[in-house]
Amino acid sequence: MSHSxxxxxxxxxxxxxxxxxxxxxxxxxxxxxxxxxxxxxxxxAPELPCLILLDLMMPVMDGATFREVQRKxxxxxSIPVVVLSAYRDxxxxxxxxxxxxxxxxPPSVRELVTVLQAHC
Amino acid sequence: MTSSPPxxxxxxxxxxxxxxxxRTSEERFRELVSSVKDYAIFMLDPSGRIESxxxxxxxxxxxxxxxxxxxxxxxFYTPEDLARGLPGTLLAQAQRDGRVESEGWRLRKDGTRxxxxxxxxxxxxxxxxLTGFAKVTRDLTDRLRAQEEQLRLAQAxxxxxxxxxxxxxxxxxxxxxxxxxxxxxxxxxxxxxxxxPRIRARVERACRSGDRLVxxxxxxxxxxxxxxxxxxxxxxxxxxxxxxxxxVERYREHAVRAHSPVTVRSTGPLQGRWDxxxxxxxxxxILVNALxxxxxxxxDIVLSGDESEVTIRMADGGPGIPESEWERIFRxxxxxxxxxxxxxxxxxxxxxxxxxxxHGGTIDLAPGRARGAEFVIRLPRSTAPGSAx
Numbered sequence: 231m232s233h234s235x236x237x238x239x240x241x242x243x244x245x246x247x248x249x250x251x252x253x254x255x256x257x258x259x260x261x262x263x264x265x266x267x268x269x270x271x272x273x274x275a276p277e278l279p280c281l282i283l284l285d286l287m288m289p290v291m292d293g294a295t296f297r298e299v300q301r302k303x304x305x306x307x308s309i310p311v312v313v314l315s316a317y318r319d320x321x322x323x324x325x326x327x328x329x330x331x332x333x334x335x336p337p338s339v340r341e342l343v344t345v346l347q348a349h350c
Numbered sequence: 351m352t353s354s355p356p357x358x359x360x361x362x363x364x365x366x367x368x369x370x371x372x373r374t375s376e377e378r379f380r381e382l383v384s385s386v387k388d389y390a391i392f393m394l395d396p397s398g399r400i401e402s403x404x405x406x407x408x409x410x411x412x413x414x415x416x417x418x419x420x421x422x423x424x425x426f427y428t429p430e431d432l433a434r435g436l437p438g439t440l441l442a443q444a445q446r447d448g449r450v451e452s453e454g455w456r457l458r459k460d461g462t463r464x465x466x467x468x469x470x471x472x473x474x475x476x477x478x479x480l481t482g483f484a485k486v487t488r489d490l491t492d493r494l495r496a497q498e499e500q501l502r503l504a505q506a507x508x509x510x511x512x513x514x515x516x517x518x519x520x521x522x523x524x525x526x527x528x529x530x531x532x533x534x535x536x537x538x539x540x541x542x543x544x545x546x547p548r549i550r551a552r553v554e555r556a557c558r559s560g561d562r563l564v565x566x567x568x569x570x571x572x573x574x575x576x577x578x579x580x581x582x583x584x585x586x587x588x589x590x591x592x593x594x595x596x597x598v599e600r601y602r603e604h605a606v607r608a609h610s611p612v613t614v615r616s617t618g619p620l621q622g623r624w625d626x627x628x629x630x631x632x633x634x635x636i637l638v639n640a641l642x643x644x645x646x647x648x649x650d651i652v653l654s655g656d657e658s659e660v661t662i663r664m665a666d667g668g669p670g671i672p673e674s675e676w677e678r679i680f681r682x683x684x685x686x687x688x689x690x691x692x693x694x695x696x697x698x699x700x701x702x703x704x705x706x707x708x709h710g711g712t713i714d715l716a717p718g719r720a721r722g723a724e725f726v727i728r729l730p731r732s733t734a735p736g737s738a739x
Contacts, residue, residue: 243530251537316525336529339540 233350236279237261238268238296239314240288244336248283255343257350264288265296272306280350282311284329297327310349390487393473396480398423398441410466410489412459423485426456428463444470444483456487465494518574524567532560569697572631573682576704583625583708585733590660591616591653593626597633598651601641608645610666612637616653620660622731628705629729632713635698636664636725644668644722658731663716665724676715709733 235257239245245261252259260279262268265288272278282300286293293313301307313329314337331345383391383404390407392400399422403415411418411426418425424437431437431454443450449471456466467488475481535557538545545553575581591614598605598612605612640649647667654661671679680703682696699713706713709729716724 241526241530243527244533247530247533247537251533251540254537254542255540316522316529335525336532336536339536343540 234258234260234277234279235346235350236268236271236282236309238263238265238282238288238293239285240264241285244285251339251342252346255339255346257346263290265291265293265299268296269299272300272309273303278306278309280309281330281346282309283314284311285314285335287316294327297329301328312345312349388488390485390489392485394423394441394470394483394485396482398437398483401482407487410458410464410487411456417459426466426487428455428457431455440468440470441483444472445480448472453490464489464491466490514574514577517570518578521567521570521574525564525571528560528563528567532557532564535560566695569695569701572701573697576701581704581708583628583733585623585625585709587621587623588626590620590622590624590629590655590662590729591618593630594633594651594653594662597630597637601634601637604638604641605649608641610641610645610647610649612649612651614651614653617655620653620655622655622660622729622733624709624729624733625705629709632702632705632727633662633664635702636727639698640664640666640668640723647722655731659711660729660731662727662729663724664727665716665719665722667722670719670721671715671723673715673717680713 235252237245237248237252237259239248239261240263242263245263249259249261260271262271267290268282268284269291284293284296297311300309300311310330311327312331312333313327314333314335316335330349333341333345384402386404386406387409388406389404390410391404392407393402395401400419403413403418407418408414422437424432427437436454440450440452449469451467451469453465453467455463456468457463467490469486471484471486472480473482473484535553538553539550539557544550572581594616595614598614601612637649637651644666645668649664649666652663652665654663680699682700703713706727706729710733711727711729713725713727716726
C-alpha cells in the first residue's frame with residue numbers, strides 16, 4: 231500500500247479542498263466523484279491507497295453501497311475507511327459501515343490530519 | 351309457519367271535532383308534504399307562479415305561504431341568474447325532458463343566499479297537457495361550506511408540506527457549499543508554514559461566521575426532521591452534570607462578551623440514558639437565549655435528581671417572559687422578543703421542547719418569579735430509542 235489517500239466526494243469544491251489540504255500536509259491524494267468511480271479506480275490501481283475518505287450522500291453510488299461492495303472484494307476490502315458526514319447526528323448514518331473514524335463535514339483540518347496519521 | 355291474524359288497517363285517528371283531520375289519501379299526502387321541513391316542496395302553475403307552499407319551503411326561503419303564493423318562482427333567483435334567464439330555461443327543460451335538476455345560489459326573503467339543489471318535475475294531465483311543475487329544493491349550504499372548508503384545509507396542509515419540503519431541500523443545499531467554504535478557510539489557517547497574522551485574523555472571523563451559518567442551517571434541518579418524524583434519538587448512558595458543565599465551558603467566552611456570569615450547581619453526577627448530542631443541544635439553546643435576551647445578568651443552572659428523573663433549572667435575571675407568552679414561544683418561528691431587536695430563526699425553544707418531549711420529558715417556565723425567566727427541564731432517567739414528532 232502507498233501513502234496516498236482516496237477522497238470519494240461528489241461536490242467538486244469540497245473534493246478539491248480536501249485534496250489540496252491533504253497534499254499540503256504530506257498526504258498524496260487521488261479523488262473520485264462517487265462510489266462507482268472509486269471502485270473503478272481501486273480495481274485498476276497498481277498501488278492501493280492507505281485510506282479512503284468517504285462521503286455518504288452521492289449520486290450514482292452512495293457511500294454505504296460503495297462500502298458494501300468494497301468489503302466483498304478481497305483485494306480492496308481491508309483498506310480502512312473514514313466517513314465524512316454532513317449530519318450533526320453522525321452515528322445515525324454510519325451504523326454498520328465499520329468505519330475506522332467518522333468526521334463531521336467540514337472536518338477540522340487538525341482532526342483530519344490526526345486521523346490520517348493514525349492510519350497511514 | 352304460523353298463520354298470523356289478518357292485517358287490519360290501522361284506523362285513522364278519530365276525527366277531531368273541528369273536522370279538519372285529513373280523510374282521503376290525497377289529503378293525507380298533502381299533509382305529509384306540508385309538514386316536511388328539510389325540503390322545500392311546492393307546486394308551480396305552467397307559467398311558474400307558486401301554487402302551494404310547505405313548512406320546509408318556509409324554513410328554507412323565509413316566506414310564509416300568504417306572502418309567496420301567486421308570486422313567480424324567479425323571485426328566488428339571483429340577479430346574475432335572472433340576467434341569463436335561468437328560471438325560464440329550467441322550466442323549459444323540465445317541460446321538454448319531464449325533469450330538470452340544478453345546483454346554484456338562490457335568494458332567501460332576507461336577501462341572503464343559500465346553495466340549493468333544485469329538482470323541477472313537469473306535471474301533466476291524462477292528455478299529456480302541462481298542468482304545472484313540482485319543485486323540490488334542498489338547502490345544501492352547510493354541505494357546500496363543509497366542502498369548501500375541507501378544500502381550504504387541504505390547501506393549507508399542502509402549503510405547509512411544501513414549505514417543510516422546501517426548508518429541507520434548502521437546508522441540505524446550503525450545507526454543501528458552506529462546507530466547502532469552511533474547508534477552504536480552515537485550509538488557509540492550517541497552511542504548513544503559517545500565514546500573515548493580519549490575514550489569519552480575518553480568516554478566523556470568516557470561519558466564525560461560517561460556524562454560525564452552519565448552526566442556522568442545522569437548525570433548519572432539525573426542524574424538517576421533526577416535522578417529518580425522522581428526528582431519531584440514539585440514547586446512551588452519560589453524566590448530565592458533566593455535559594452541562596461542558597456546554598457552559600464551550601460558551602464561556604460568549605458569556606464573558608454578554609457580561610453574564612454562568613454558574614452551575616449540582617447535587618453530583620446525574621447518570622441517565624439520553625441522546626447526548628440532543629441534550630447538549632437543548633442546554634445550548636436555553637443558555638444561548640439567556641445570554642442573548644438577558645445579557646448583563648447572571649445565569650444560574652441548578653441540577654438535581656431523584657431515582658426516576660433529573661431536573662435542570664436555568665434561570666436568568668433578564669426581563670423575563672410574560673405568562674401569556676409561555677406556550678407561544680415554544681412554537682415554530684416564534685420568539686419572546688420582537689424580531690427587530692434580536693436576530694435568529696425563532697426555532698431554538700421549539701427544537702428544545704421537541705427533543706425533551708422525545709425523551710419523555712417536559713420543558714416549561716417556572717411560575718412566580720419576580721425577575722427573569724427560569725426554564726425547568728425534567729427528563730426521565732431512561733429513554734427508549736424513538737423519534738420526535
